[in-house]
Structure formats: structure tokens, C-alpha cells
Amino acid sequence: MERRPRRNRRTAITRGFLQETVVQTSNLVQPFFLVDGKKIKDEVKSMPGNYRMSVDHALLEMESCLKLGVRSFILFPAVADKFKDKFATYSIDEANFYLKAFETFKSKFGDDVCLITDVAMDPYSSDGHDGLVQGDTILNDASLPILGEMALAQARAGADIIGPSDMMDGRVGYIRETLDDNGFEDVGIMSYTAKYASAFYGPFRDALDSAPKKGDKKTYQMDPANKREALLEAELDYMEGADYMMVKPALPYLDIIHILKENFNIPIAAYNVSGECSMLTAACQNGWLDYNKAMPEMLTSIKRAGADVIISYFAKSFAELKQKGIVE
Numbered sequence: 001m002e003r004r005p006r007r008n009r010r011t012a013i014t015r016g017f018l019q020e021t022v023v024q025t026s027n028l029v030q031p032f033f034l035v036d037g038k039k040i041k042d043e044v045k046s047m048p049g050n051y052r053m054s055v056d057h058a059l060l061e062m063e064s065c066l067k068l069g070v071r072s073f074i075l076f077p078a079v080a081d082k083f084k085d086k087f088a089t090y091s092i093d094e095a096n097f098y099l100k101a102f103e104t105f106k107s108k109f110g111d112d113v114c115l116i117t118d119v120a121m122d123p124y125s126s127d128g129h130d131g132l133v134q135g136d137t138i139l140n141d142a143s144l145p146i147l148g149e150m151a152l153a154q155a156r157a158g159a160d161i162i163g164p165s166d167m168m169d170g171r172v173g174y175i176r177e178t179l180d181d182n183g184f185e186d187v188g189i190m191s192y193t194a195k196y197a198s199a200f201y202g203p204f205r206d207a208l209d210s211a212p213k214k215g216d217k218k219t220y221q222m223d224p225a226n227k228r229e230a231l232l233e234a235e236l237d238y239m240e241g242a243d244y245m246m247v248k249p250a251l252p253y254l255d256i257i258h259i260l261k262e263n264f265n266i267p268i269a270a271y272n273v274s275g276e277c278s279m280l281t282a283a284c285q286n287g288w289l290d291y292n293k294a295m296p297e298m299l300t301s302i303k304r305a306g307a308d309v310i311i312s313y314f315a316k317s318f319a320e321l322k323q324k325g326i327v328e
């Protein structure tokens with residue numbers, strides 16, 4: 001045999017030469033579920049180890065993430081039913097605890113943290129949809145001003161990056177223009193470019209109690225069978241001014257991450273979503289998988305596929321393993 005690939009794998013040192021992908025803590029974004037109130041730390045049943053937190057707890061948690069080098073956070077609100085309505089008006093309410101949370105975090109940490117928002121109507125909507133509902137239809141253009149105002153309120157509250165997760169057509173351009181018109185040209189947009197109508201969001205909807213009251217999200221989120229459609233969404237987001245393009249979920253869509261990375265020269269983000277986190281956690285709790293190995297392998301595969309930024313419920317935990325020297 002002239003070619004023996006195993007020769008290069010014989011020792012740890014030469015295996016080090018071969019290593020193509022290394023996940024760094026700086027690649028990771030930690031999601032937080034926020035609730036109104038004080039001293040609340042309420043575990044999400046379908047996501048062991050993840051909590052709905054009031055801002056006081058979230059501050060402590062943020063501090064402990066910062067010590068480990070996790071400095072980016074994506075924040076989601078769990079809103080009480082009494083504040084939900086058809087037009088998601090609470091999303092821009094001055095009393096909205098979610099907006100206040102950005103102010104609190106930013107006044108404490110400034111640019112030591114990067115804070116990403118969620119723009120979509122579902123956490124605030126009595127219909128549980130990402131856009132405005134009329135009968136059985138999710139209205140596109142009528143949703144844009146609502147999403148634009150939501151993004152503007154978040155920028156005013158101090159957010160670094162706006163995260164439209166709603167999948168309405170034209171919303172990236174609409175939000176960009178709204179931000180620019182109001183002097184927020186330095187606030188970025190991380191667009192959920194290829195967001196699939198996936199079953200893997202189940203635990204997240206438990207966490208926020210945000211499941212659609214009627215129907216599903218297939219008229220705006222993408223069919224899991226499609227790849228070319230992701231390229232179309234990416235072209236539009238690129239033209240509309242997105243700073244990052246996200247693929248969501250991550251693991252079942254590594255090919256999508258790859259194709260966006262190959263075709264566009266802006267950073268690619270991947271969202272390792274709630275269901276991916278829950279399935280790994282469940283298998284590990286059963287003793288079926290070795291967490292310290294399987295979890296980093298999962299994140300490595302997402303980076304190898306082409307993600308520059310990885311949003312993962314395991315961000316902090318990964319940083320801990322790294323600090324302890326359990327992962328390289």
C-alpha cells in the first residue's frame with residue numbers, strides 16, 4: 001500500500017496536525033429565557049438544565065458565563081397570557097420586562113456582552129403565530145410594520161443585533177430601513193434566513209408557551225425537504241442587508257449550512273435548537289451517550305459544516321468543559 005492514512009493518526013501529536021475544525025468558546029451564543037418578576041428560576045421540563053429566569057437571576061447567570069468566556073446571548077421572553085393580544089402590542093410596551101432587561105444588561109456590562117434579540121410575534125400573540133393572523137391566513141405585509149416597530153424598540157433598549165425569526169417576506173429590508181431611519185445604522189441583523197418548519201422547536205414552545213393556537217407554521221417556515229429554496233431566501237436576505245444568515249435547526253440541516261457558506265461571504269450562524277438539545281440530554285441522562293464526548297462532537301459538526309456562529313443551549317457547558325481541559 002502506498003497510501004496509509006492511519007500513519008498520520010498514530011499519535012496524539014500527529015492527530016493534532018490533522019485537526020481541521022476547533023470550536024472556540026468565542027463562536028458560541030447562549031440563549032436565555034426571560035420572565036417578568038423577581039427571584040424566578042424555573043426549569044423547563046422538556047429541557048433539563050435550562051430555566052426561565054427573572055432578570056436578577058439572568059444577571060448572575062450572565063456573569064458566570066462571562067467568566068467562562070461566553071459573551072454573546074440571545075434573549076427570549078416568556079410572556080404571561082394576560083399580555084398577549086392579536087397585534088403583539090406588549091412587544092413595544094414601555095413596561096415590557098424584556099425590553100427593560102436589555103437596558104439592565106447593557107448598563108451593567110456594556111460592550112463586554114453582545115445581546116441578540118428575537119423578532120417575531122409569537123411570544124406576544126394570542127394566536128401564537130409569528131405574523132398577524134386573519135382567519136386562516138398569516139398576513140405578510142401587514143406584519144411588517146409590527147415587526148419593524150418591535151425591532152426598533154429592541155434597538156432603543158440597547159440590543160446589539162436584531163434577530164428576526166418570523167420568516168415574513170421582506171422583513172430584513174423593512175427592519176434595516178426602520179433602524180437606519182432612526183439612527184441605528186450600527187445595530188446588526190442576524191436573519192433567520194433558512195428557518196424550517198421543524199418538529200425540533202417543541203421544547204422551546206413549552207418554555208415560552210408560544211405554540212400556535214391553530215394550524216402550523218408551514219405557510220412561512222420552510223419545508224424540511226428543500227435546499228434550493230434556502231438559496232433563494234439567502235439571496236433575498238443578502239440583498240436586503242442581513243449581517244448574518246442563520247440556518248435553523250442545525251444538525252438535521254448541516255447541508256444547508258454548508259451551501260450557504262459556499263455561496264455567500266457574510267458570516268453564517270446555526271441554531272442548535274431546543275429539540276436537538278433535549279434529545280442529546282435525554283440520551284445522556286439514560287446513560288446511552290457520553291455527554292462530555294457527544295455534546296462537543298455535535299458542536300464540532302456544526303462548525304465543520306460552515307457555521308461561524310453557533311447558538312446553542314450547550315454554550316456555557318461547552319465552555320466549562322473547555323476550561324476543565326475535557327475538550328481541546
Ligand code: PBG
Pocket residue numbers: 118119120122130165166200201202203204205272273274275
Ligand atoms: C419564534 C422562535 C422559535 C425558535 C426561536 N424563535 C420557535 C418557533 O418558530 O416556533 C425556536 C428555538 C428553539 O427551538 O430552540 N419565532
